[in-house]
Amino acid sequence: METKVGYFASLEQYTPRDALEQAVRAENVGFDSIWADDHFHPWYHTNAQSAQAWAWMGAALEATKDIFFSTCITCPIMRYNPAIVAQTFATLRQMYPERVGVAVGAGEAMNEVPVTGEWPSVPVRQAMTVEAVGVMRQLWGGKEPVNFKGEYFTLDKAFLYTKPENEVPLYFSGMGPKGARLAGKYGDHLMTVAADPSVLKNVTIPNFEKGAADAGKDPSKMERAMLIWYSADPDYDKAIEGLRFWAGCLVPAMFKYKVYDSKEVEAHANLVGHDTIKENYMVATDAEELIKEIERFKEAGITHFCLGNSSPDKNLGIDIFKDVIPNVKD
Numbered sequence: 001m002e003t004k005v006g007y008f009a010s011l012e013q014y015t016p017r018d019a020l021e022q023a024v025r026a027e028n029v030g031f032d033s034i035w036a037d038d039h040f041h042p043w044y045h046t047n048a049q050s051a052q053a054w055a056w057m058g059a060a061l062e063a064t065k066d067i068f069f070s071t072c073i074t075c076p077i078m079r080y081n082p083a084i085v086a087q088t089f090a091t092l093r094q095m096y097p098e099r100v101g102v103a104v105g106a107g108e109a110m111n112e113v114p115v116t117g118e119w120p121s122v123p124v125r126q127a128m129t130v131e132a133v134g135v136m137r138q139l140w141g142g143k144e145p146v147n148f149k150g151e152y153f154t155l156d157k158a159f160l161y162t163k164p165e166n167e168v169p170l171y172f173s174g175m176g177p178k179g180a181r182l183a184g185k186y187g188d189h190l191m192t193v194a195a196d197p198s199v200l201k202n203v204t205i206p207n208f209e210k211g212a213a214d215a216g217k218d219p220s221k222m223e224r225a226m227l228i229w230y231s232a233d234p235d236y237d238k239a240i241e242g243l244r245f246w247a248g249c250l251v252p253a254m255f256k257y258k259v260y261d262s263k264e265v266e267a268h269a270n271l272v273g274h275d276t277i278k279e280n281y282m283v284a285t286d287a288e289e290l291i292k293e294i295e296r297f298k299e300a301g302i303t304h305f306c307l308g309n310s311s312p313d314k315n316l317g318i319d320i321f322k323d324v325i326p327n328v329k330d
């Protein structure tokens with residue numbers, strides 16, 4: 001499968017207008033896709049943003065020429081009703097055929113708790129996500145109004161009048177082994193986050209492939225997309241510190257406990273050392289180093305990169321890919 005290089009235009013880190021300008025620049029540089037985080041609260045507090053992803057996508061699709069867009073990722077089970085997620089992405093895909101996908105996952109406390117007060121366990125949220133995907137697919141494909149009474153969601157003669165020309169490609173996020181299996185079974189493609197390449201190769205991807213095979217699908221035709229942040233700068237220490245905004249994602253407690261106040265997340269993020277940041281994200285002083293990093297993950301089986309630019313100079317962080325993209329494509 002051909003390698004795709006996508007740009008993650010963060011709505012938590014940059015203003016929506018700034019992220020839109022980055023998307024335009026990234027398309028001109030030759031990226032294959034644009035991905036946007038779908039958040040209510042951000043992963044950092046100081047100077048953070050948190051624009052609504054779907055509103056932004058409409059504007060960004062119009063401002064660009066033909067590049068593919070998806071969220072990375074949307075949680076379709078709590079603050080959003082899955083039927084409304086289905087309607088939103090059907091609308092965007094009808095307006096921009098072949099250019100729109102959606103990625104879904106079981107959610108994060110910082111996006112759901114502030115507006116629902118609820119935070120079910122991981123297994124419950126995973127079961128809700130599976131049911132939500134079923135709801136979305138029934139609506140996208142439905143030629144007649146749909147009645148459905150599930151454990152979590154209900155459709156009562158629900159019909160999508162505005163339909164995409166074909167089904168919206170659905171990336172399913174799996175970070176743990178069970179999540180990856182569900183991604184294979186219920187998604188069109190895998191979405192995951194950067195991890196040790198040996199974990200991706202020996203745990204995440206095999207679980208994804210097993211889930212796909214169990215559902216009678218051919219996993220070799222399904223993308224394995226991965227979000228990873230990078231920072232490029234001629235000054236190595238400056239490049240590492242550029243990634244501070246995302247250091248909270250490296251604190252496992254953020255996923256296990258009900259942490260939803262961005263000031264609290266930031267306090268944890270500020271305790272993360274440079275070594276941990278270096279080990280988990282891509283830090284580079286030139287294009288050559290970025291190419292090597294991407295190759296490590298390609299060897300682990302990743303086929304679609306969603307690259308979050310946390311470089312001190314964000315334009316440099318985009319333009320450097322003129323020298324990276326031709327060298328990582330097969």
Ligand SMILES: C[C@H](OP(=O)(O)OC[C@@H](O)[C@@H](O)[C@@H](O)CN1c2cc(O)ccc2Cc2c1[nH]c(=O)[nH]c2=O)C(=O)N[C@@H](CCC(=O)N[C@@H](CCC(=O)O)C(=O)O)C(=O)O
Nearest residue numbers: 037038072073105106107122173174175176177178179192
């Ligand atoms: C927590 C793991 O669950 P999993 O289903 O694998 O992954 C969850 C993620 O997909 C979501 O949190 C997702 O919403 C995060 N996310 C995101 C994900 C991604 O791949 C790319 C980009 C993004 C950006 C983004 C996200 N979310 C948003 O809302 N908005 C965004 O923009 C996991 O580890 N699962 C394990 C099972 C864990 C488990 O069940 N644990 C037990 C306790 C065990 C113990 O005590 O030790 C429990 O909690 O009960 C698995 O194997 O699946």
Ligand SMILES: CCCCCC(=O)CC
Nearest residue numbers: 037043072108193249250
């Ligand atoms: C390990 C980080 C996964 C979630 C990242 C996120 O929500 C920011 C886009």
